[in-house]
Amino acid sequence: MGSITHINSYFIASSLHSELVxxxxxxxxxxQVFVPVEKACHINKNEPAKLQFGxxxxxxxxxxxxxxxxxxxxxxxxxxxKKHFLAHPTKLIHAHTLIVNGLIAYFAxxxxxxxxxxxxxxxxxxxxxxNFYFFxxxxxxxxxxxxxxxxxxxxxxxxxxxxxxxxxxxxxxKQKSYVLPNGINEFWINNRNKKKELTEQHTIIFVGSVVKxxxxxxxxxxxxxxxxxxxxxxxxxxxDGDQLSYFKSQTYKTEIIFYGFISKREQLRNIYxxxxxxxxxxxxxxxxxxxxxxxSQGLPVIYTRGQGFDGHYPDGHVGYAINPNDPRDIAxxxxxxxxxxxxxxxxxxxxxxxxxxxxxxxxxxxVYSKH
Numbered sequence: 001m002g003s004i005t006h007i008n009s010y011f012i013a014s015s016l017h018s019e020l021v022x023x024x025x026x027x028x029x030x031x032q033v034f035v036p037v038e039k040a041c042h043i044n045k046n047e048p049a050k051l052q053f054g055x056x057x058x059x060x061x062x063x064x065x066x067x068x069x070x071x072x073x074x075x076x077x078x079x080x081x082k083k084h085f086l087a088h089p090t091k092l093i094h095a096h097t098l099i100v101n102g103l104i105a106y107f108a109x110x111x112x113x114x115x116x117x118x119x120x121x122x123x124x125x126x127x128x129x130x131n132f133y134f135f136x137x138x139x140x141x142x143x144x145x146x147x148x149x150x151x152x153x154x155x156x157x158x159x160x161x162x163x164x165x166x167x168x169x170x171x172x173x174k175q176k177s178y179v180l181p182n183g184i185n186e187f188w189i190n191n192r193n194k195k196k197e198l199t200e201q202h203t204i205i206f207v208g209s210v211v212k213x214x215x216x217x218x219x220x221x222x223x224x225x226x227x228x229x230x231x232x233x234x235x236x237x238x239x240d241g242d243q244l245s246y247f248k249s250q251t252y253k254t255e256i257i258f259y260g261f262i263s264k265r266e267q268l269r270n271i272y273x274x275x276x277x278x279x280x281x282x283x284x285x286x287x288x289x290x291x292x293x294x295x296s297q298g299l300p301v302i303y304t305r306g307q308g309f310d311g312h313y314p315d316g317h318v319g320y321a322i323n324p325n326d327p328r329d330i331a332x333x334x335x336x337x338x339x340x341x342x343x344x345x346x347x348x349x350x351x352x353x354x355x356x357x358x359x360x361x362x363x364x365x366x367v368y369s370k371h
Contacts, residue, residue, distance in 0.1 A: 002030075002090065002091035002092065003029075003030035003031065003032065003054075003090040003091065003092075004024075004029060004030070004031050004032070004090055004091075004092050004093075004094055004368065005031075005032045005033075005034060005085065005088070005090040005092070005093045005094070006021070006031060006032070006033040006034065006093075006094050006096060007034050007036075007081065007093060007094070007095045007096065007101040007104050007105055008033060008034070008035055008096040008097075008101060009035065009036050009037075009077075009096075009097060009100050009101055010096055010097060010121075011033065011035040011045075011046060011056070011096075012035065012037060012042045012045040012046055014046070015046050015185075016182050016183070016185075016289070017046065017096065018046045018047070018048050019183060019185065019186075019357055020182075020183070020357065020360075020361070021033055021048060021051070021054065021056070022048050022051070022357075023183065023357035023358065023360070023361040024054075024361055024364075024365075025048075025051045025052055025053050025054055027361055027362075027365065028052075028053060029053060029054070029365070030053045030054055030090075031051070031053065031054030031055075032054060032055060032057065032084075032088045032090055033054065033055070033056045033057060034057050034059065034081055034084050034085075035056060035057065035058045035059065036059050036061050036062065036077045036080060036081075037058055037059065037060050037061075038060075038062055038063055038064055038066075038067060039060070039063070039064070040060050042058070042060075043058040043060060044058065057084055057088070059077075059080040059081075059084065061076045061077055061079070061080035062076040062077060074100070074103060074104075077100070077104055078104055078107055081104050081107075081108070082111075085108060085112070089112075089114075090114075091114070091115075092114070092115055092116070092117070092368060092371060093105045093108055093109075093114055093115070093116040093117070094116070094117045094118075094119070094368075095116055095117070095118045095119065095142075096119045096121075097118075097119065097120075097121050097123065097124055098118055098119070098120045098121070098124035098128070098129075098139050098142060098143070099123075099124050099128045099129070099135055099138065099139060099142075101118075102116075102118040102124075102139075102142040102143075102146070103138060103142060105118060105142070105146075106141065106142045106145055106146075109145060115147045115371050116145075116146055116147065117146060117147055117148045117149075117150065117367065117368070117371065118142060118143065118146045118148075118149055118150070119149075119150040119151075119152075120143075120149060120150065120151050120152075120156060120161070121152065121286070122152075122156075122286035122287075122308075124139065125156060125160045125161065125164065126160070126284075129164050129165075130160075130164060136164060136165070140165060140169060143173050144172075144173070146176070147176070147370075147371040148176050148177070148178060148367050148370070148371055149173060149176060149177040149178070150177070150178050150179075150180050150364075150367065151177060151178070151179050151180075152179075152180070152181050152182060152286070152287040152308070153179060153181060153287045153308050153309060153310070153311060153312060154179050154310070154311025154312065155306055155307055155308060155309075155310045155311050156287075156308075157174070157177055157179060158311065159306050161173070178363075178367055179311075179312075180360060180363055180364055180367070181287055181292075181312065181355060181360065182287065182289060182355075182360070183355050183356060183357035183359075183360040183361075184289055184292050184293050184296065184352075184355045184356070184357075185265070186356075186357065187265045187269075188265070188269075188292070188293045188296040188297075188352070189296065189352075189353070189356045191269060191296075192296045192297070192298075192349065192352060193269075193272070193273060193296070193297045193298055193349075194298050194345075194346070194349050195276070195297075195298030195299070195341075195342075195345040195349070197341075197342070198276060198338065198341050200232055201232040201233075201234055202231065202232060202233055202234070202276050202277070202338055203233075203234045203235075203236060203274060203275045203276050203277075204219070204223065204233065204234070204235050204236070204275065204276065204277050204278075204279050204334065205235075205236040205237075205238065205271065205272065205275035205277070205278050205279070205294070205299070206219055206235065206236070206237045206238065206239070206278075206279060206280060207238045207239060207268070207278065207280070207290045207294070208238075208239050208280055208282070208288070208290065209239050209240065209241040210237065210239050210240060210241035210242075210243045210244040210247065211241040211242055211243055212243065212283070213282060213283045213284045213285075214239075214241070214280070214282050214283075214285075215281045215282055215283050215324050216237065216243065216247060217247075218281045218324055218325065218326075218327050218330060219235070219279050219280075219281050219327075219330060220235065220247070220252065220254065220256070221327035222279075222281075222327040222328070222330035222331040222334065223235050223252075223254040223256075223331075224252065224253055224254055224327075225327060225328060225331040226254075226331050226334065226335070227253045227254050228253070231335075233254055233255075234254070234255045234256075234257070235254055235255070235256045235257070236256075236257050236259065236271060236274065236275055237256060237257065237258045237259065238259045238260075238261075238262050238268065238271060239259075239260070239261060240260050240261040244258065244260070259271065268293075269297065272293075272294060272297040272299060273297065275294075275297075275299060276299065276338075276341070276345075277299055277300050277301075277302065277319075277334065277337060277338070278290070278291065278294040278299045278300070278301045278302070278319075279301075279302040279330065279334065280301075280302070280303055280304070281302070281304060281322060281324040281330055282303075282304050282307060282308075282324060283304070283324050283325075284307065285304065285307045285308045285309075286308045287308040287309060288303075288308055288309060289355075291303060291309045292351075292352050292354075292355035293352075294348075295318060295348040295349065295351055295352040295355075296349070296352035297349075298345045298346075298348060298349045299345070299348060300318055300319040300337050300341070300344035300345055300347075300348045301318055301319040301348065302319050302320055302321075302322055302330065302333055302334065302337070303319065303320075303321055303322070304321065304322065304324045305321035305322060305323060305324075306321075312354075313351060317347050317351070318344065318347050318348040318351050319333075319337060319344060319348065320333040320336065320337065
């Protein structure tokens, strides 16, 4: 396989992008990673310790002012990328966002006839294409001219893309689309934990920002419903946010422990050991790595229908999709899972390996090899 150029303006935002590059490097894939940044202090952020077959190229090619002058920002990134690509040409480009990185890949395709693959993310769908007709036109042109389209979840592809572009455009693009989620850090793969029998007290865990869109209120209401039905329920809340002080100030029938924000994986893993089930009834969410991380600890998962994690597995396999606005639906799904807990827990434990970077990269290389 020939060398790959990544265009990734999100590289500095999360270490998962670095983990992807490292996983590809372990497979012997030659890579050039072009990272446009707006501040000099972002240079070298999330850079892997060592790559055998590639290099990260940070380009401080625009500043904060140009974030609000989008055409100027794109011109400056394109100018920097042209210089980079002429010095380090490859046979294929992988753009890691649709609107910003994808547009640069589209320009490169037009100029040098280089094929490109594009990954579509939450910001592309909900912020750019969902709110602005201008970006909808640009986005469709980028997608139409790409060799392949990668979505993080079936929900992105099946619901959001169809809603934004319409049935006809969706059917054309679906033929060259793939669903490839992000992988989880090897810590979770190397420290998997299989659950044993449930104790009499069932423990539910919420992991995420304590903000309105994460909808902790609906989960607390579901736990209160179960408590009124004489279920022995405890709720662990891991996360911080502008609603945390409010929830902590309230009185509940359910025992609730608020941990605040946890940054260390080892500490979070120990909390997962005390839990039996992850429930996240988010009103709006991207693909959340918290689901497969919890699954690696043997926890079944409950997630929002039509959002990030939904569609990766059939309902009733590792957990259930729910209506986030219906606490009784959440409570009923919790009861179903606890009634057949070992099956759900075992399925979740086994399925967590699907999110190892080794497996994700093997699937990505299949996409690369076709183009």
